Amino acid sequence: MLKNYFKIALRTLIKNKTYALINILGLSIGITCASLILFYVEDELTYDQFNTKHEQIYRVVESDHSDPSAVEYYGQTSPAVATAMKNDVPGVNDFTRVYQPGGHRDILWNGDKVQVRTYIVGEANFFD
Known part of the structure; x- marks a missing residue:
């Protein structure tokens, strides 16, 4: 039964190429936009939730x-x-102040020298 549905769908897609392209393109753009909006809203609502x-x-x-x-x-x-x-x-x-300096820094991590490209410097009471 499921095999028949796929056959009919494939035949319809081949027969109406433009219509199928518009539908598939619209669906993919809609899903992409909805996902991006969801990710943005979720990021905004969970900002600073660690505190x-x-x-x-x-x-x-x-x-x-x-x-x-x-x-x-x-x-x-x-x-x-x-x-x-x-x-x-x-x-x-x-209050606490944070600063994001530019440039690269070398830090020691478990005895290895690691180059850090992006980092933020905060005061001691940042997590308070």
Whole structure:
């Protein structure tokens, strides 16, 4: 029975090539878009979930308005912003600063020298 269904489907695909191509292309684009949207939403909803107080974590960003037609946002600010926010903004309990320097670094890992291309430096209270 299943063999018959495949035969009929194959004959229909061969007979109506353009229609079959449009259907298969549309289905593949739809599945790809749905998957990408799902991955994006899942990534956004699970951001900072490693921390037990993830609902209390906020990120301070800096915006560049030098070109009004294309405002850019950066995940970095001046180091003094964190201290000023803790002192001046009620509700800020603690802060940590992270920095992603450029370039390569050599580190020792289990006695072997390993070159690291991308890394982030954080303060000691990052996981607090």
